[in-house]
Amino acid sequence: MHDELIAQAQAWLTEDPDPETRTELARLIDAKDHTELAARFSGTLQFGTAGLRGELGAGPMRMNSSVVIRAAAGLAAYLKKQGHHDGLVVIGYDARHKSYDFARDTAAVMTGAGLRAALLPRPLPTPVLAFAIRHLGAVAGVEVTASHNPPRDNGYKVYLGDGSQIVPPADIDIAAEIAAVPSLTTVRRPTEGWDTLDDSVLDAYLARTDAVLAKDSPRTARTVYTAMHGVGRDVLLAAFARAGFPEPALVTEQADPDPDFPTVAFPNPEEPGAMDLAFSTARATTPAPDLIIANDPDADRCAVAVRDGQDGADWRMLRGDEVGALLAAHLVRRGATGTFAESIVSSSLLGRIAEKAGLPHVETLTGFKWIARAEGLRYGYEEALGYCVDPDGVRDKDGITAALLITELASQLKEEGRTLLDLLDDLAVEHGLHATDQLSVRVEDLSLITAAMRRLREQPPTELAGLPITRTDDLTRGTDTLPPTDGLRYTLDGARVIVRPSGTEPKLKCYLEVVVPVATHAGLPEARAQATDLLESIKRDLSTAAGI
Numbered sequence: 277m278h279d280e281l282i283a284q285a286q287a288w289l290t291e292d293p294d295p296e297t298r299t300e301l302a303r304l305i306d307a308k309d310h311t312e313l314a315a316r317f318s319g320t321l322q323f324g325t326a327g328l329r330g331e332l333g334a335g336p337m338r339m340n341s342s343v344v345i346r347a348a349a350g351l352a353a354y355l356k357k358q359g360h361h362d363g364l365v366v367i368g369y370d371a372r373h374k375s376y377d378f379a380r381d382t383a384a385v386m387t388g389a390g391l392r393a394a395l396l397p398r399p400l401p402t403p404v405l406a407f408a409i410r411h412l413g414a415v416a417g418v419e420v421t422a423s424h425n426p427p428r429d430n431g432y433k434v435y436l437g438d439g440s441q442i443v444p445p446a447d448i449d450i451a452a453e454i455a456a457v458p459s460l461t462t463v464r465r466p467t468e469g470w471d472t473l474d475d476s477v478l479d480a481y482l483a484r485t486d487a488v489l490a491k492d493s494p495r496t497a498r499t500v501y502t503a504m505h506g507v508g509r510d511v512l513l514a515a516f517a518r519a520g521f522p523e524p525a526l527v528t529e530q531a532d533p534d535p536d537f538p539t540v541a542f543p544n545p546e547e548p549g550a551m552d553l554a555f556s557t558a559r560a561t562t563p564a565p566d567l568i569i570a571n572d573p574d575a576d577r578c579a580v581a582v583r584d585g586q587d588g589a590d591w592r593m594l595r596g597d598e599v600g601a602l603l604a605a606h607l608v609r610r611g612a613t614g615t616f617a618e619s620i621v622s623s624s625l626l627g628r629i630a631e632k633a634g635l636p637h638v639e640t641l642t643g644f645k646w647i648a649r650a651e652g653l654r655y656g657y658e659e660a661l662g663y664c665v666d667p668d669g670v671r672d673k674d675g676i677t678a679a680l681l682i683t684e685l686a687s688q689l690k691e692e693g694r695t696l697l698d699l700l701d702d703l704a705v706e707h708g709l710h711a712t713d714q715l716s717v718r719v720e721d722l723s724l725i726t727a728a729m730r731r732l733r734e735q736p737p738t739e740l741a742g743l744p745i746t747r748t749d750d751l752t753r754g755t756d757t758l759p760p761t762d763g764l765r766y767t768l769d770g771a772r773v774i775v776r777p778s779g780t781e782p783k784l785k786c787y788l789e790v791v792v793p794v795a796t797h798a799g800l801p802e803a804r805a806q807a808t809d810l811l812e813s814i815k816r817d818l819s820t821a822a823g824i
Contacts, residue, residue, distance in 0.1 A: 278310050284317050285335070291460040292334065294341040294377070301334035323347060323451040325443055325645055326779050329422055329431035332374060339430045342460060344378045347432055348385035348418070349463045350454030354446070355416055357453075361390060363415030363437075366473075368396040368405030370421040370507050370574045371533035372430050375399065378420045381465070388464030391415075394471040399507045399533060400478065401575035402433070403674035407481045408473075410439040410671070424504075424544035424572040425781065427537050439671040441645035444759070478511070484669040485515045488677045489684050490610055495520045497566040497686035500558045501679075502527035504543050504550070505534040506573025512676050521683055524569065525561045527554050537573070545570040545579035545593065545661065554581065555591045566686050567696070568593075571675040577661040578675035580682050582696050594696070597623035597712045597789075599682060600657035601703055602696055603665060606685040607655050608633045614654025617647050620758065620765070621774050621787040622659040625703065625710040632707070641761050643779065644673045659712065659787065701797055708791045709800065711807035715786035715815045717824045725777045725784045728822040732764055732775060737821040741813030743768040751776075771810065773818060784824060788814050 285305050292298045304312050316335025321328050321343055328347055330339045355363060365386045369379035379395055386393035394412070396405060402419050409417040417435040425431070434442050434450065442450070457463065499516075501524035503509040509531050516524060529539050530553060537543040540550045554568045558581075568581035568591065581593040594602075604616060604626055616630040617638040630637035635654075640646035647656040647664065648671040656664040662673030665681045682696075689695055704710070719725060738745055749755060751763035763776035771790045778785050790810045794803040 278308075281310060281313050281317060282308070285313050288317075288335060288342065292340070292342050293345070293460070297334035297340045297342070304334070323350070323447065323454055324779070325441065325447045325643065327431060327433040327442070329425065329429060331428050332430055339374070339378075339432075341377060341381050344381050344432060345385055345460055345463055345465065346454050346457045348382040349389070349457045350450050350452075351416065351418070351434060352386055352389035352391055353453040353456070354450045355391060356389065358415075360415040362392060364392045364394060364412060365416045365418065366394045366396070366405065366408045366412055366414045368402065368408070368417070368419045369399055370402070370419075371399040371535055372420075372422060372573070373427070373535045374430055375420045378430065378432065379418070382418050382420070383470040384465040384467070385463060387469040388466050392470075394473050396477065397473050397475060401508055401511050401571075401676060403576055403670045403672060403676060404478060404481050404511065406435060406439050406670045406672040406674070407484065408477045409435055409437065411477060411480055413437075419574070421574040423574050423576065424542065426542060427535060435672075440648035441643070441672065443645045443649070481669075482511070482514055482518060484666065485677050485680060486518060487669065488666050488681050489519055493684050494687040494691045495684070496522070497683050497690055498522050498563060499524040499683060500527065500554055500561055500565045500568045501525070502530045502551075502554045502557075502568070502570045503533075503575070504540065504545065504570060504573055505530050505532070505537045506543065506571060506575060507533055508571035508573075508575030508675060511575065512569075512571065512679060515676050515680055516683075519680055521680075521687075525557065525565065527557045529553050543573050545572060545577070546596075551579070551581060551593055558591055559589070566690060567683065569679045569683070571679070572661070575675045576673045578663060578678040578682070579661050580696075584697065595712055596657070596659040596661045597625065597710070598700055599661070599678075600659065600663065601625045601629065601710070602685060602699060603657065603663055603678065603681055604629045604655060605699060605703060606681065606688075607665075608635070612654050615650050615652040617650035617653055617656040619643065619647060619658040621776070621785075622657060623710050623712050623789055624772065624791070625707055626657070628707040629703070639757065641758055642776065648672055659714075701800055704794055704800060704803070705797055709794050709803045709807055710789060710791050711804070711811060712787070712789045713811040713815065714788065715818060717784045719782050719784070722782055724824070725782075728784055728824050729762065729764070729775070729777065731823050732821060735821070737766070737817065740766065740768060740771070740773065740817045740821075741810055743771055743810075743814075771814060773814060775818070775822070784822070786815075786818055786822075788818075790814070
């Protein structure tokens, strides 16, 4: 078996075009490090609806040029079978380790296959790439990014010509073409022949950002902004300047792109501690800011924090569901029409807002690849800080335009002597207090996730936090409105729980929501305390039931 492993590694080594990963792999072969070699050659990174994502390194289970070239060759073959023999593929990339290299590899493969390729001019937010696909009439787009994953990761996200991410069966068909690549030696990779775009695409994107704001709306809210060591800063500052907002105060320690993300354990605003520098910057900024805006490293997500506490000296980050509801209420107030869409793991409050406004409401599977496909989409969001506020421009989540829209709302409320928290209180009294939380378990061993899902299916809980489960949906079977996915949904009296493995990280995710009726603003403190207790009890009971 060890001989077979070494032979596999040596065969890979002879084809590897990257000197860095060749050196790394040669060292492992020379050291006969069978454990590490087995981890890298135990299979191949699976190409799915999130494209590819994994740790950088040599071998088929890591992200590297060999894997990317095969992926690009498979995508090119798929596009040609769809009749796009000389179509344009536009390629974007973030500032992570190897992102530019993988983008250039992709451009070379597309060019070699007879397609036209165009690289964005420098590391830019993912929404700029999603915009560019439709703006340039491309047949596909690729974004090299691992979003908010740890520094050692990178990824490969694929969009088709409608500007939204791939969904089945395209992912399965592309994966089959990737598997059919016999050898890297068969993949033509010229050293030139593709275009590198100038700033005109970015300028067109920025011109489009104006469309999300109401004409002559107030633009007075002051912000603190962190790019979380990613690529959002310059584009967000340009968008805010165009809109006429006060210039955001920057979290300087996190302002420049840095692929090592030195100030955070995980470059994700949702992770504990990730917003600490933003909070301390806000406390030290004068005049006092009205809100904090954070993008994740590829700037497709947007986090919002507000002043809280007795004297407003404290800061707290709003949940994605809270921002989702605020943006929806703002759009309704502005007279928006069209479908309001969200993922099934997001708060049911959006449905109540849409229903009261007489607007269509759709629930989709998790991920913007599904939300973006809602018919007649006007606004879409998911609880993981993703918001689509201009679907005609960017058919994906966009942390830049979402930041503009929430800052417009904060400005409008400021003119009225109110805050985002006041509006959340109003929504709770109008529609019931919708409180959400998440039980998220990160694992080293993926079999633990499989075991937890099996346990929940074989020994399903009958109640959580003393609330009887009135309905259980095994989402692998699909529903009237949803295609099959690995997940479980529990409906309780006044609560809802969804359990699913993460599509992009080694995590089991459990999404909890409770709805507590509240008649007046005076009843809100008691309702919040009740909701918090319920969520904690559900979390505890669910953890026991899943054995995690």
